[in-house]
Amino acid sequence: MQEWNLIQQPGTWELLIEFWSFEDMNALWVLMGSILLGMSASVIGGFAFLRKRSLIGDALAHAALPGVMMAFLLFQTRDPLVMFLGALTSSFIGFFLIDWLPKNTKIKPDTALAITLSFFFALGLMLLSHIQGLQVENKSGLDKILFGQAAAMTQQDITLLAYVTVFILVAVTAFFQKFRLIAFSAIYARSLGVPVALYELLLALLIVMSVVVGLQLVGVVLMAAVLLTPIAAARFWSDQLTTILFLSAFFGALSALISTQISYLAPAMPTGPWMVVSLASLFLLSLLFAPSRGLIKRYWQQRQLRQKVSEENVLRTLYKLYERRQFEQNDFNIADIQALRSMPTDMLKDTLKHLCKKQMIRESMRGFCLSKEGLEIATQLTRRHRLWENYLNQYMDLPADQVHSQAERIEHILTQEQEWQLEAELKNRKSDPHGNPIPENTEGMSRDK
Amino acid sequence: MINDVWILATASLVAISCALVGVFLILRRQALMGDAISHSVLLGIVLAFLISESRSLPVMLAGAVIIGLITAWLSDTLHKVGKLQSDASIGIVFTLFFAIGVILISLYAGQVDLDQECVLYGEIAFVPFDTIIWGSSEQGLDIGPRAFWMISVVFVIVLASILVAFNRLQTVAFHPSLALSLGINVVFWHYFLMTLVSLTTVASFDAVGAILVVALLVIPASSAYLLASTLKNMLWLAVIYAQSAVLIGYALAYALDSAISASIAVTSGVLLGLTILGLQVHKIRLRRQGKATLLEKA
Incomplete structure (x- = not known):
């Protein structure tokens, strides 16, 4: 691992200026990509949160790992699209498993989540260690998806990321009414004749997609936080769903900005953990200082x-x-x-x-x-x-x-x-049950005025 | 050869301790808390190491227990005070702690004897080389791997707790409200269980890493949960499942040249899958028999 020391390097300041003058086109692309990801993940995570499935993202991100490894083993390529499809497939299998286990066995929903998450992750690591023992080309960098490394992203990665995140944002806008209805009352939606199962599947697909494209930036282990923490923070600020979603998209974008910045200044730093730490700080600020629900106000x-x-x-x-x-x-x-x-x-x-x-x-x-x-x-x-x-x-x-x-x-x-x-x-009663008289109202003065 | 014995012994103790604790986690519906603690224990280990600059056993255990309890308490407080869903508050806390842990590791990469790899896999293959020397460093007696002794201590603690407090744990696991009405301090036993989880995860850390330990906590205990009818049965079954996973997984790792810890976790998952398959087939057969007898009667 490359040793890096923030103090030794020649000028953090120069690097910052270099970054913001956008001489390095790649840095700009990474920045745009991560902001898009932060926004789309926060918005789609918001719906998972409202459906009371906050940790689904955690399980799906872990479940993507064996898919990536399998895709690499089968096709021996690191083409982003192949990786994406592999991850999508295995995440979806994980999603169905989480749903299937509690319905068909005694296993409880939370245990099902933990089982799926840890089993798929173990499978992914087993495949990864197997791949690392093989004599194949460009296997290095596969392990970067565990913690995410913005600096290691290629142009192709970012193009795919941009397409997928924009697709997610557009889909959420287009089906916003339906998603909102289902999020708050699935039973009511069903009685209106809305095909709930179909929209739930679509929502699941969008969650899986955002998790999968987020892997390279944030990593498998911490992707859950990007889906969950922004909406939890935004929740303190408003009661309006649209406001909350916009706000959580803003939080997501802000944390993406901070973390790519750090990753650019210190390339050895993994991006994911920094994104999570900046999100958690935003959450803490909201928890304390939000105007109506914040702890201080309360x-x-x-x-x-x-x-x-x-x-x-x-x-x-x-x-x-x-x-x-x-x-x-x-x-x-x-x-x-x-x-x-x-x-x-x-x-x-x-x-x-x-x-x-x-x-x-x-x-x-x-x-x-x-x-x-x-x-x-x-x-x-x-x-x-x-x-x-x-x-x-x-x-x-x-x-x-x-x-x-x-x-x-x-x-x-x-x-x-x-x-x-x-x-x-109580017109007729002049005194209370203990026998004390009820005083007359004096001059109609009232403290309510 | 002797190394294989050490590895297998360590892995077995890890798997069995995890399975025993996992049984109570599942019964108390706290599987996700197990997930959370196993992640945040990483921060405990890194902090304990940075503060004390030693990897001595008591320091590591203390660091992990403190962070584990903080995780449990903080998630609970956030759930109550912040009016968040309980799984959301768990998710926020443990991802933050884990993130800080990873950042500290990459900041002090030269000083901490840890890297991102071993957080994920553990290094069970290297367990035999990190030994404790009894007495002075020149002429001391080599008494075996550090990880082995650590998990042994924890195993004894877990086993003793279960033997001594079996009835209490049983009541709290199955009837929390009855326990409350009997005057049992349910909150104490909750945090007691969280302490056991923290101890087990930190002792397993060297061997299997921070995340795979979740598999060992949850999966063998779930397999046992499907088959058992009493708590005692469930504990025995969980131990059997864990031990089989270790033996088969070790062989699998040899065959595929893959990480031992990951292979053990995968094997435990496959065993669970087979158990579910068996139960499903049994269910279908029962249904068919039921239909047949109904038809006969008609």
Whole structure:
């Protein structure tokens, strides 16, 4: 293996400039080819993902190996088309095996996948080692399809790659409606009279094709990631299938760009692993930072919700205290609050600080008192809480001692309309199951406004 | 001659350990997790080697177990937190780990005693030449190949775990919900199994490489799964299938001048194919007999 050291070589920068001035036509072709591959594999992988068969690409890529070796053994040539057809055949056999095993034996689908994958791969390696022991010409480079090497691609390889990937993209565009229908509800599609089996076969063919042309660039072992990771990353950004597919095509293209770049700068580097690493980084970024489903956003929302709930809990506790003093003394300290509601002191102090800032409560002689706005909201919360208790008691036949904990949760999420509906249902009840009065709505002020 | 014995002994231990662990993997529907761990163990080995600069047995085992558990945990977390399908999250994690492993190998090609070839095939043919010397390096006693001792240690661990925890493993494998209601810590046993998988794959790494070990994990156990009616039967059958695959595969490798490890894996696949064929024929014959008796009655 050629030893390569990034630091020793004369100028990474010059190489970069050379690459982007496109003096080396071959580099440009490889770049275009890999971008096309990244796009088509991500798009077609998206449908596999939606059909809940994310790892099918992994199995199909491994299954292609014996086909390539067999084609070489039979025809003694490295013509890309022959290799392609060989790989296509054996991938398809693998595809049917994965389907056939669980249907006809006790073997479970995931085991069937693992069996097919490892058996075909072993067969491919056995043939490869056999070929390497033979005295035949141009056998070197056959093992490049294991990890992929963009730099080793020939003009013919790239031409074939371009035809196949463009074909895949065109086919997906042409049958987009049907594929979408089948991806989301195969049963519905069947009831509409769509020949589902035919389209599934077409989809399988497209997956197999993209896997097979990807082998030289990405390699057998890691092709699965190119089908799977872009769509998984894109999924965090949108709910619209077209947007997701465009985005995953973009991710695929971007990672292809990065990895061919690295492969050009350091020819000893296999392209596939770099493509996978750049895809995984894109995935990680999406997982964390995507605007609506990203972890950071979700964490932030949860925190806000938790804060809102604890604020409302404190307000309601203050109301209850106020109510027990017959609405005469509006002045309580932390010990009073904690006597009614168990809450860690730190958290309580924090919440009180927030409430002060929002002017829901004011600091007073003993500690805190409800302000006018605070009292309104506290009244409304208590009202919703007790209305709900009544509702559970009356319509769900829950005994009085079981209604509190449920009302405790729902008071935070009931809306104004629901409050009105409850009110209309429970006109005659003036007090909750525990005998506490339901407070009147003050001036129609509402926190929903 | 003595080399053949070492190779066969190592291969047999690898195949049998894999088959035993594989039985539980299949029953727990975790075949893909086995696939994932066997890939990411490569990263564990490379990292362990780069950090400690030694190939000592405990370091390798520890590296592999840590990475194996991280793979299992990360896939699980991604599935829960990222709301992804579980096989998708497995796929993302293990391809990333494997990719990093391969990149590290090509970056430190001069320093790591590993190359892309041996990741794929293993080097079972060279196993006899990498021996452990007991005592000082000049006058020590040559006690046999490193790979052999490594897999022996792991084999003993696997066997002991199965013997000691047989009932627990059985309950968890067949009735996870019953196990839960009995107060068995299902999560612990899940990660225990993942530890066994990691240990087995790293010990098999020298002999068969990172990917072929999947075949040895899954295929003999599946053949046994088709025939067995009890867990004990299944374990015995898996061992028999694994051992036959080793013997036939070794002969096949000689005949075709192909890689030993690949030939063993292929043979185990062929044995599975024959088993399925036999069962299929049996099924058809039963159906015909059934029809005949029905006709007679009519």
